[in-house]
Amino acid sequence: MHSYAAFLRGIMPSNPNMRSEKLRGVFEGLGFENVSTLLSSGNVVFQTKDTNVPALEAKIQKALNTELGIPGGTLIRTHTQLQNLVASDPFAGLTHCRETYLTVTFVRETPKTLPTFPADDTNTVKIVRFDPEAAALLSIIDNTNPSTTNFMQVVEKTLGKDITTRTYLTVQKALKKMDA
Template sequence: MNRYAAFLRGIMPTNPNMRGEKLRGVFEGLGFEKVSSLLASGNVVFHSPETDVPALESAIQQALNTELGIPGGTLIRTYDQLRNLVDADPFAGLTHCRETYLTVTFVREAPKTIPRFPTEDAPAVRVLGFDKPAAALLSVIDNSDPSTTKFMQVIEKLYTKDITTRTFLTVQKTLAKMDK
């Protein structure tokens, strides 16, 4: 049985159709096992014998749209991808706090080149690199600067909206949930 984490785009916890129990219900309805949601931002871990990740992403997204009206995107990462990302300690020596966010932006496809930050549009963002196995852009965001809100707009221009960003803490918590 394969362990997966689905990172869902566009989840708003205030929407009753986007709450954990309904999300879990969709995953269980697809036949997945050991389904568990994490936090209220669209993180679902599950087990499946399926190995075709694009097929899983498509099936999940179609079910979320049909059953709950969630049009966002679904990006799946395997246990091994997340384990290797966390074990690599890409933010070594840095601390996630209110002023500084350590972020992981999962993308559908690896870019040909890594965007350079800071930019004029997002001067308070520093890209540390790109983790190819997890297809994840690793960034440090200075939350004390109001220009950081433009970071997602810049990233979406580069990668389209087929991305989703989580804090590194959330990725670590997701991995810990997968270990259970």
Template sequence: MNRYAALLRGIMPSNPNMRNDKLRGVFEGLGFDKVATLLSSGNVVFHCEETDEPALEDRIQEALNRELGIPGGTIVRNYEDLRELVDRDPFTGLKHERGSYLTVTFFKAQRPEVTPPASVDELTRVIGYDESARAFLTVIDNSTPKTTDFMAWLDRTYGKDITTRTFLTVQKIVKKLDT
């Protein structure tokens, strides 16, 4: 049995159709095992026999749209890839805290043309693009009321087939998949 995390884009827990119990119901209805949600931001872990991640993404997204009216993006990552990212700790020496918010922006597809900028604004430090995780790694300074332009830059540059999680959330997802 393969272990996966589905990272759903645009989930708002205040929307009754986007609550964890409804999300779990869609995944269970697809026949997945050991379905669980993590936090209230669109993180669903599950087990299934399938190995084709792009096909899983399409199948899950179609079901979310059909059953709950959720049109947003679905990105699937397998446990082994997420475990490898966490074990490698690409943020070595940095602590996730106010002023250094460690983020991972996952891309739906392989993006060999990705060239991360040195900086988009003074609040964002780009660590780099992680090929095996298919993700940008960044450190966001959120210690001021000013907001970073990085997320808007990502959307403008790469479209909607991306989603961002904190490294802390990625670690929690891996821990949930360990059980």
């Protein structure tokens, strides 16, 4: 069995069709095992014998759209990808908190070359690096600056809409749940 974490785009817990129990039901209905949700924002860990990640993403997204009307995207990462990302300690010495968000933006595919991001004139965002194995942009958002940042729009414009962002804490929790 292979362990995966699915990070779903566009999940709003206030929508009854997007609640954890319904998401778990879709994954279980697809024959996946040890299905578990994490938080209420579209994070699902599961196991399957399947190893074709793009096919899994398409299968899950089709089922979510058909059964629950969820149009967003599904991005899957393997246990190894998340384990290696966390083991690399990308935010060494930093703690995710209200003032400082440590974020991981997963993209569908690793770009051949990392695009240049526009300068952050608010000094609220620092790009740490791009992790090619996990196809993830790692960044730090400083929430102490009263200037609002449009960083997520910049990332979407630069890397495309087929992305989803989680806090580093969520990624660590997903990995821990996969290890359980």
